[in-house]
C-alpha cells in the first residue's frame with residue numbers, strides 16, 4: 001500500500017469530520033495529494049468508516065484510477081479539477097454542515113466577522129446551486145479554487161482547501177462557525193456588525209498571527 005502515512009492521516013481527519021457533525025451519514029468527501037497522486041474517499045461509505053487501504057488512488061494529470069475494488073467519490077471531478085487549477089492545494093474537504101447550507105438559503109457572501117476567521121480563512125467564495133456530482137459543479141468550484149480557500153456551495157454545502165489536511169479541516173470548522181455566528185446575529189439584527197477590509201488586513205499583518213498560521217501549516 002503506497003503512502004500509508006497519508007492514508008492514515010485521511011482516516012484520522014475523516015473521523016474528526018464525522019464526530020464534529022460536519023457531515024451526516026454517507027455525505028461529504030475528502031482527499032489529499034502527494035505529487036501527482038490524490039487519495040480520495042470511496043463512494044458509498046460514511047467517511048469515518050473508511051479504512052486506510054480503501055482510499056482511492058488517482059493520478060491527477062490523467063485521472064487514471066488505481067483499482068482497489070472501490071469506486072471513487074462521485075465528486076471526483078471536483079477534487080481533480082481543484083488540484084489541477086491550484087498547485088498550492090494539498091488537501092480538500094467537502095462537507096454538508098447544516099449551518100453552511102442554511103446560510104446559502106438566505107445569503108451568498110459570507111462577511112468576515114471575527115479574528116480567527118480573518119486570519120485562517122479570509123474571504124469565502126460562493127458558487128450558486130449546481131447539480132451535485134456534475135462536471136458543471138467541478139468547473140464552477142475550480143473557477144474559485146485559485147482565489148479562495150473556502151467555497152460555499154448554494155443549497156449544498158462547503159469546500160475548503162489547504163496546504164495540508166489540518167489546514168483544510170480547520171477552515172471547514174471556522175466557516176461552519178462563521179455561518180452559525182452570522183445566522184444567530186442576523187436573527188436579531190438585519191445588519192450585523194462585521195469587520196471591514198482594513199480591520200481584516202490589520203489582523204493578517206499581526207506577527208503573532210503569522211507565527212500561529214505557520215505553526216498550523218507545519219504540524220500534522
Ligand SMILES: [Zn+2]
Pocket residue numbers: 028094095096132156157
Ligand atoms: Zn456534496
